[in-house]
C-alpha cells in the first residue's frame with residue numbers, strides 16, 4: 001500500500017508491518033473471542049510528537065484510520081482499530097520532560113505509564129494519585145483519553161481533576177496545546193482540555209501532558225467496614241463528609257465482589273473469607289496524611305460506623321488481600337491473581353454512573369440483567385471518584401467465557417442494556433471506559449440534542465474521520481455531511 | 484512438545500491480557516515496543532497456532548531478543564519462559580535462526596566448549612591435582628583463570644579440596660535455551676561421558692540449573708555449600724564492616740530459589756546489604772541471559788547499564804554478585820552507568836569478599 005511505503009520512508013524502523021506484529025495490537029482487555037482480534041494494517045512506534053505529526057499527515061492525505069493505544073488494557077475495545085489502518089503504539093514515547101517541584105507539576109510525553117509518573121516524583125516527596133490497578137501499563141494518554149478511575153478518587157478525583165494541559169495532534173495533523181500551562185484553572189477561552197478528556201482518541205492523538213503532582217502522605221491506613229446494605233455504606237460516607245472527614249479513597253463492594261480480590265486468601269486457606277450473612281456491602285476506606293490526623297480521623301470514623309451498625313473487619317488478612325489486589329499488586333512471585341482467575345472466564349464489566357440515592361436500585365438491575373443474559377456474576381464495586389463528595393463509578397462485573405462467541409455476544413447485550421438503564425436512572429452510561437463502539441447505539445439516548453453538537457466538534461478536529469473511527473459515532477455518520 | 488500443546492496457557496494470556504509481565508521486563512524497558520513483552524510473544528504464538536501466519540525471521544528476531552530471565556513469570560501465574568524456549572525450538576527447526584547460533588552449537592559439538600577453545604584446565608589449575616571434590620567450571624569460568632583460582636583458594640581455606648579436570652564438556656545449557664532440541668541428546672551424552680560424576684559442585688548458576696532441572700543430576704551450587712559451612716559455624720569470618728548491594732543471578736535466584744543464602748553469607752562477613760529496587764524473586768536481569776550476548780551485545784550493554792542504575796540508586800559503592808556472566812556484564816554496565824550518572828559502583832564477586840574475610 002502506498003501510504004505504508006510513505007510511512008516507512010518517513011519513519012524507518014518505527015513502522016511495523018509483519019503479520020505477527022500487527023496481530024499483537026489487534027485486541028485489548030475487553031471480552032472478545034480470538035476470532036474477534038482485529039489487527040491494524042500497520043503499527044507505528046513513535047518516539048516524538050514529530051513522529052506522530054508525520055504519521056497523521058500521511059493518514060490525512062490518504063484518509064487512513066489512525067487508532068492510538070497505550071497499554072491496551074482498556075475494557076471496552078477503545079484502542080481496537082475496528083476500521084483497520086494505522087495503530088499508534090503510544091507507549092513507545094515515555095520520556096519525562098520536567099518535574100517542577102516548586103509548582104508540583106510534571107510534564108511528560110504521553111506514553112509514560114501512571115506508575116512512571118509516580119516514580120518520577122518519588123525522590124521529591126511527590127506522587128501522581130490517579131492510579132487504577134493497571135497503573136504499570138496504563139499510559140497517561142489513555143488515562144486522559146478515557147478519564148479512567150483511581151483507587152484514590154475520593155480525594156483526588158479523576159484525570160479531569162489532575163490534568164492541567166494536553167498536547168495533541170489533531171485529525172488534521174496540527175499540534176495544539178489545550179489547557180492552562182501550570183495554572184490550576186483558567187476562565188479564558190473554551191475548555192478544550194476538558195473536551196479532550198474522555199475523547200478516546202477520536203479528536204486526535206495525545207502526545208504530551210502537564211499534570212499535577214501531590215505531596216506523598218506520611219501515613220496511610222486502610223480499613224473495611226461491613227454494612228447491612230449498599231445504601232447504608234453511602235449514608236455512612238455522607239455522614240463522614242458532613243463531619244468534615246474526606247477519605248483518600250472509598251470503594252463499596254458487594255459481597256460477591258470481595259471474593260474476587262481475596263483470591264490469594266482462598267488459595268492459602270482453602271476457603272473464601274468468612275463474611276457474616278447479614279452483610280449487604282463491604283466498604284473499603286482509606287485515610288491518609290500525618291499520623292495523628294489519620295488516627296483522629298479513624299477514631300471519628302469508627303465511632304460513626306458503630307453508631308450506624310457497621311462492623312469493622314478485624315481479620316487484617318482480608319483487608320491486606322484487597323489492598324494488594326487493588327493497589328500495591330505485591331503478589332507473591334509466580335502467583336499473581338489474574339491469569340489464575342481467568343483460565344476459563346475473564347473479567348468483563350459495565351461502567352455506568354448513577355446518582356448517590358439509586359445505588360441499591362441499580363444493584364438490583366445489575367443482578368437482574370446478568371441473570372437475564374445467563375451470565376456469571378462477579379460482583380459490583382462502587383468506586384468513589386468525585387473529590388470530596390459522593391460520586392460513583394460503577395464496575396458491574398461478570399465472568400465471561402472468552403472462548404464462547406455466544407457468551408461474548410450476550411455480554412455485549414448486557415453491556416448495552418446496563419448503559420441504557422443507567423441513563424434511565426438519571427445517570428450516565430460511562431464513567432471510566434468511555435463510549436467506544438459498544439455504546440454508539442445509545443449515544444443519542446444519553447446526549448439528546450447535544451449529540452449533534454458533539455458530532456460537529458468531531459468534524460472540526462477530524463474532518464476526514466480518521467481519528468479512532470467508529471468510536472462514539474459511526475464513521476458513516478461523521479462523514480455523512482461530506483457525501 | 485510443540486507450542487500447540489501450550490494452547491491453554493496461550494489463550495489464558497489472551498483472556499487475561501493484564502500486562503503485569505511488562506513491569507520488570509529488562510528488554511521492554513529499553514526497547515519499549517510491546518512485541519517484546521511476554522504478552523507480545525504469547526499473542527504472537529496465538530496467531531501462529533491459530534494459523535494466521537507462519538513463523539518468520541522477524542518473529543525469530545523477537546523470540547531471541549529475550550533474556551529468558553523469568554521476570555515475566557514472577558509477575559504472572561503462567562510459566563511463560565518455558566513456552567518461549569518451545570517457540571525457539573520451532574524456529575530452529577524451521578531454520579529461522581541467526582548464523583551465530585549455529586556457530587556456537589557447532590563449537591560445542593566439536594570442542595565441548597561454546598567458544599570453541601580447548602583449554603587444558605588441569606594444567607592451569609594444577610593446584611587441584613590432589614583435590615577431592617569435583618568442581619565443574621563450565622564454559623564461562625573456564626576462561627576466567629584468576630577468578631577460578633580465587634574460588635579454589637577460598638574453598639581451600641574452608642576445607643573443601645576442589646578437583647578440576649580436563650574432562651569437561653559443555654553441559655548444554657546454552658543449546659537448550661537457544662532451542663537446539665535435536666542437538667541436545669548428543670551434547671548431553673557428551674557431557675555425561677566426559678564428566679561422569681553425579682555429585683559435584685558447580686560454579687555457574689546456569690550450569691547448576693541445567694544439570695539439576697534438565698538432567699536430574701545431584702549438582703550443588705558452590706554458594707549453597709559455602710553457606711552450609713558458614714551457618715554451621717565451622718568457618719570463622721572477619722567483619723568487613725561495609726555496605727553493598729547484591730545482584731541475584733536469574734538462574735540462581737528466581738529459578739533455583741537460592742536467594743537468602745548469598746545474603747546471609749554477606750551478613751556473616753559484616754556486609755550490610757542494601758537492596759536494589761528489583762531484588763530477590765523480582766530481581767532484574769543483567770541483560771546477558773537467553774543467549775543474547777551472542778547476537779545483541781549493544782542491547783545487553785543497555786540492560787546492564789539499566790541494572791547498574793538501580794545499584795547507584797541504593798547509594799552504596801559496591802555491587803556483589805556470584806555469576807561469571809552477570810559479573811562481566813555488570814562490569815561493562817558499571818562503566819557505562821558511571822559515564823552517564825557520574826557515579827561508580829564497583830562490581831565484585833562474592834569470592835573477593837570471602838577471600839578477604841577468611842583468615
Ligand SMILES: Cc1cc2nc3c(=O)[nH]c(=O)nc-3n(C[C@H](O)[C@H](O)[C@H](O)COP(=O)(O)OP(=O)(O)OC[C@H]3O[C@@H](n4cnc5c(N)ncnc54)[C@H](O)[C@@H]3O)c2cc1C
Nearest residue numbers: 070071072073074078132133134139141142145149201206
Ligand atoms: C488488570 C487491570 C486492572 C484494571 N483496573 C482498572 C481500574 O482500577 N480502574 C480503571 O478505571 N480501569 C482499570 N482497568 C482498565 C484500563 O486499565 C484503563 O481503562 C486504562 O485507562 C487503560 O489504559 P491503557 O493505556 O491500557 O489504554 P488502551 O486500552 O491502550 O486505550 C484506552 C483508550 O485510550 C485511547 N488512547 C490511548 N492512547 C492514546 C493517545 N496517545 N491519544 C489519544 N487516545 C489514546 C485509546 O484509543 C482508547 O480509546 C484495568 C485493566 C486491567 C487489565
Ligand code: SF4
Nearest residue numbers: 496501502504522559
Ligand atoms: S503473560 Fe501473564 S502477566 Fe503478561 S499479560 Fe499474559 S497473563 Fe498477564
Ligand code: SF4
Nearest residue numbers: 508549550552553555
Ligand atoms: S524472560 Fe525476561 S526478557 Fe524475556 S519476556 Fe520475560 S521478562 Fe522479558
